[in-house]
Amino acid sequence: MSDAPKPLPTSLAANPRLSRWLRFTPQGQVVVSPGKVEIGQGILTALAQIAADELDVEPARVAVRAVATPDSPDEGVTSGSLSVQNSGVALRHACAEARGIFLQVAAQSSGVALDALRVEDGEFLGPQGRVGSYWELADRDLLDCDATPGSRAKPPAARRVAGRSAPRLDLPDKVFGRPRFLHDQRPDGLLHARVIRPPARGARLLEAPASALPPGVTLARDGSFLAVLAESEHLAETAARKLEAACRWQEADTLPEEAQLAEWLRAAPDPMETIAERQDAAGDVAQHAEAGFFRPPIAHASIGPSCAVARWDGERVEIWSHTQGPYNLRMDLAKALRMAEEAILVRHVEGAGCYGHNGADDVALDAALAARAAPGRPVRMLWTRAQELGWSPFSSAMLVEVSAGLDASGGIAEFAVEVTSNGHSSRPGRGSLPTLLAAPDLADPFPQPPAINHGLQRGGGAQRNAVPIYRVPKLRVALKTVTAMPLRTSAMRGLGAPVNVWAIESVMDQLAAMAGADPLEFRLRHLDDARAAEVLRVAAEMAGWRGRARAEGVGMGMAVARYKNLGAWCAVVAEIEAAEVIRARRIWIAADMGEVVNPDGAANQLEGSAIHATSQALKEAVRFDRRNVTSDSWESYPILRFSEVPAVQVKLVERPELPPLGAGEPAFGPTVAAIANAIRDSLGVQPRVMPFTPENLATAPAV
Amino acid sequence: MVSFTLNGAPVALDLPEGMPLLAALREGAGLSGPRFGCGAETCGACHVLVDGRSTPSCAMPLGAVAGRDVTTVEGLGSEAAPHPLQAAFLAEQAGQCGYCLSGILVSAAALLAANPRPDEAAVKQALDPHLCRCGSHNRIVRAVLRAASQMAGEHA
Numbered sequence: 001m002s003d004a005p006k007p008l009p010t011s012l013a014a015n016p017r018l019s020r021w022l023r024f025t026p027q028g029q030v031v032v033s034p035g036k037v038e039i040g041q042g043i044l045t046a047l048a049q050i051a052a053d054e055l056d057v058e059p060a061r062v063a064v065r066a067v068a069t070p071d072s073p074d075e076g077v078t079s080g081s082l083s084v085q086n087s088g089v090a091l092r093h094a095c096a097e098a099r100g101i102f103l104q105v106a107a108q109s110s111g112v113a114l115d116a117l118r119v120e121d122g123e124f125l126g127p128q129g130r131v132g133s134y135w136e137l138a139d140r141d142l143l144d145c146d147a148t149p150g151s152r153a154k155p156p157a158a159r160r161v162a163g164r165s166a167p168r169l170d171l172p173d174k175v176f177g178r179p180r181f182l183h184d185q186r187p188d189g190l191l192h193a194r195v196i197r198p199p200a201r202g203a204r205l206l207e208a209p210a211s212a213l214p215p216g217v218t219l220a221r222d223g224s225f226l227a228v229l230a231e232s233e234h235l236a237e238t239a240a241r242k243l244e245a246a247c248r249w250q251e252a253d254t255l256p257e258e259a260q261l262a263e264w265l266r267a268a269p270d271p272m273e274t275i276a277e278r279q280d281a282a283g284d285v286a287q288h289a290e291a292g293f294f295r296p297p298i299a300h301a302s303i304g305p306s307c308a309v310a311r312w313d314g315e316r317v318e319i320w321s322h323t324q325g326p327y328n329l330r331m332d333l334a335k336a337l338r339m340a341e342e343a344i345l346v347r348h349v350e351g352a353g354c355y356g357h358n359g360a361d362d363v364a365l366d367a368a369l370a371a372r373a374a375p376g377r378p379v380r381m382l383w384t385r386a387q388e389l390g391w392s393p394f395s396s397a398m399l400v401e402v403s404a405g406l407d408a409s410g411g412i413a414e415f416a417v418e419v420t421s422n423g424h425s426s427r428p429g430r431g432s433l434p435t436l437l438a439a440p441d442l443a444d445p446f447p448q449p450p451a452i453n454h455g456l457q458r459g460g461g462a463q464r465n466a467v468p469i470y471r472v473p474k475l476r477v478a479l480k481t482v483t484a485m486p487l488r489t490s491a492m493r494g495l496g497a498p499v500n501v502w503a504i505e506s507v508m509d510q511l512a513a514m515a516g517a518d519p520l521e522f523r524l525r526h527l528d529d530a531r532a533a534e535v536l537r538v539a540a541e542m543a544g545w546r547g548r549a550r551a552e553g554v555g556m557g558m559a560v561a562r563y564k565n566l567g568a569w570c571a572v573v574a575e576i577e578a579a580e581v582i583r584a585r586r587i588w589i590a591a592d593m594g595e596v597v598n599p600d601g602a603a604n605q606l607e608g609s610a611i612h613a614t615s616q617a618l619k620e621a622v623r624f625d626r627r628n629v630t631s632d633s634w635e636s637y638p639i640l641r642f643s644e645v646p647a648v649q650v651k652l653v654e655r656p657e658l659p660p661l662g663a664g665e666p667a668f669g670p671t672v673a674a675i676a677n678a679i680r681d682s683l684g685v686q687p688r689v690m691p692f693t694p695e696n697l698a699t700a701p702a703v
Numbered sequence: 704m705v706s707f708t709l710n711g712a713p714v715a716l717d718l719p720e721g722m723p724l725l726a727a728l729r730e731g732a733g734l735s736g737p738r739f740g741c742g743a744e745t746c747g748a749c750h751v752l753v754d755g756r757s758t759p760s761c762a763m764p765l766g767a768v769a770g771r772d773v774t775t776v777e778g779l780g781s782e783a784a785p786h787p788l789q790a791a792f793l794a795e796q797a798g799q800c801g802y803c804l805s806g807i808l809v810s811a812a813a814l815l816a817a818n819p820r821p822d823e824a825a826v827k828q829a830l831d832p833h834l835c836r837c838g839s840h841n842r843i844v845r846a847v848l849r850a851a852s853q854m855a856g857e858h859a
């Protein structure tokens with residue numbers, strides 16, 4: 001069966017109808033319709049490049065339609081650095097097949113042999129000249145058929161657009177301040193809404209006195225869900241503040257002591273389950289290392305607060321949202337609103353970068369609930385800064401405990417990793433209960449389901465990258481998913497990877513020191529994965545690792561990982577300066593992501609994620625008291641600023657013949673880890689608590 | 704009624720004087736460039752030029768700009784006639800989600816007006832009130848420096 005055609009790409013198999021993916025217009029445009037959404041990662045541009053290449057049209061002819069139910073392909077959630085890997089590969093196949101179908105029709109009607117035809121910017125050319133075009137056949141419904149297996153896509157060497165840097169299609173609007181974000185939508189009859197969240201987690205609303213409202217303001221209440229609607233944004237804001245001050249709630253302590261969070265995780269009664277194990281022959285352990293690593297919860301901290309617009313029309317509701325998964329959101333809206341999915345329309349409009357599952361989905365339910373009070377009118381719900389930082393799902397606090405042993409010759413004999421964490425996904429559309437924030441507040445409430453960790457075959461959640469990529473004869477990796485969830489947790493850039501890569505790579509440096517080896521040599525000695533070794537060598541070369549000079553207060557550290565153990569390979573070298581606080585000075589990144597459709601776009605993602613990771617490593621922690629999150633402003637949740645960002649250099653190890661792997665996350669974990677190792681290099685202590693602030697480093701042991 | 708100059712043209716907005724300037728610009732004047740990020744003068748997304756100074760508009764009352772000159776990112780330039788900064792941001796592909804860019808462009812314009820040849824440290828200092836969560840900082844700094852050298856070349 002070796003010559004069976006290659007199966008359809010996953011997204012295409014799930015949505016095989018070609019007309020769902022692309023159509024031509026008589027005016028000379030190609031409209032492609034992916035199931036993935038733009039979240040600042042540049043997917044629209046990469047997809048337009050792929051379509052232009054396979055169809056042989058100029059990129060300017062390609063328009064990318066934002067996802068909308070029910071017509072767009074259902075590609076689930078845009079996450080996990082899978083946009084190009086899923087949508088790009090499916091679209092490439094669909095476009096290649098479409099090109100073939102159109103050429104066949106052109107060959108038949110013109111009498112020119114199929115293999116004598118070529119396409120130039122959408123025109124079909126034979127030896128005697130032009131015989132037609134996509135645009136002339138646009139009305140023939142030629143794509144009302146299903147995709148068939150077997151790849152007709154061009155060989156990599158024939159690509160002219162994909163593989164070269166292309167300017168982002170969305171950037172001009174953003175540089176000229178044009179209305180492009182969901183926040184900018186102003187449909188006729190628009191009402192503005194604000195939601196009032198309880199003063200404590202799980203608090204019940206006892207009284208919301210309508211007498212506190214200024215004239216012209218409408219109240220929307222369902223159980224403990226409370227919102228106000230007004231003709232102007234300013235009025236809605238003022239009214240929300242007044243009402244908030246007048247409300248009475250029943251509240252209680254529900255959160256653990258912040259300072260005891262690591263202990264709380266350790267004490268949770270959930271089982272620690274082995275998820276990877278190896279028992280190969282190994283030498284006796286001659287030296288042993290052990291360390292526990294803790295990271296507090298982390299916020300997505302989007303620059304634009306979450307926003308949604310909703311309009312009820314009888315029994316149907318239309319939602320405009322910057323969700324990462326329009327179909328998934330629709331499923332959970334249907335559950336929470338107790339209505340049929342078909343009665344809900346979700347249209348994607350861009351928001352600010354989200355970096356994972358922030359409040360985008362939650363605010364859509366808030367908008368729908370508020371809009372019920374004003375049937376027929378579009379209602380724009382916008383969260384406040386405090387709500388964005390305080391009520392979006394968080395990346396779970398994590399505890400990672402590592403123990404490892406060297407044999408007498410300085411080789412790794414054993415390595416064990418135990419991960420303790422809440423789940424890393426509360427994304428909608430995956431269980432029987434809605435995961436949306438307001439669902440437990442309704443008069444007829446839904447219990448809040450605990451976040452889950454997907455299995456390793458899907459890249460894992462908390463346990464993502466908990467399996468070392470090194471040659472380890474005796475290996476044990478275990479996961480305890482804590483199901484009690486005092487703070488709602490969900491997916492954020494990298495999921496568990498940043499903490500696991502930090503823990504593993506930190507212990508690798510510890511082992512290297514015990515073996516008397518340079519961190520680079522020690523890693524290379526234990527790497528069988530050639531692509532991992534290659535990126536590590538390239539990053540070390542970029543940073544001048546081997547010839548590095550020692551300077552007082554300056555340190556250099558390295559780390560390498562293969563994202564999810566399934567995705568892109570990435571190595572990072574960081575240089576830090578340890579003064580009053582730790583400053584990241586320079587970051588060098590080498591990445592192997594297989595085929596790269598838009599090299600500058602990929603570099604932009606890697607640079608951005610390294611800066612994001614630096615921010616997390618050095619500054620970020622969600623703070624809370626026994627009742628609620630207290631880090632709900634930019635003062636109490638500081639992130640990295642212009643004056644603090646490191647210089648970042650990126651090198652791509654390009655492999656155009658190999659499948660594309662995403663760029664948004666692979667550098668995140670290695671950056672955190674490289675910074676930690678650079679701190680150890682300069683200060684001689686092993687950072688074990690994030691963020692790497694002076695207070696947390698004060699307790700770091702010398703190892 | 705509050706009268707002022709907006710992007711070079713006189714406007715009179717019939718809105719409460721105590722309303723934040725940001726809300727007045729977005730709702731009253733129909734602009735989309737100045738963006739809401741925090742409402743507390745802590746993120747930079749809403750910055751506009753008030754008499755040439757880069758100023759957060761989210762907490763400043765509309766009444767405070769009566770008779771003054773306000774410029775938003777829309778007033779810097781357009782696709783047909785971009786400000787050198789806007790052209791440089793496109794050339795450097797300086798941005799990802801882009802939500803922070805309007806405010807940053809406005810502060811960069813104020814910087815270059817006051818200091819036509821800033822060094823990297825001066826650019827970072829001028830942009831320090833602005834948060835960018837996407838990590839586009841280095842590209843943004845390069846873009847500002849590129850615009851500066853381009854503007855200097857044009858006037859040489």
Ligand code: FES
Pocket residue numbers: 738739740741742743744745746747748749750759760761762
């Ligand atoms: S919205 Fe004005 S500074 Fe953040």
Ligand code: FES
Pocket residue numbers: 040303353798799800801802803804834835836837838839
């Ligand atoms: S580009 Fe997204 S916040 Fe700056």
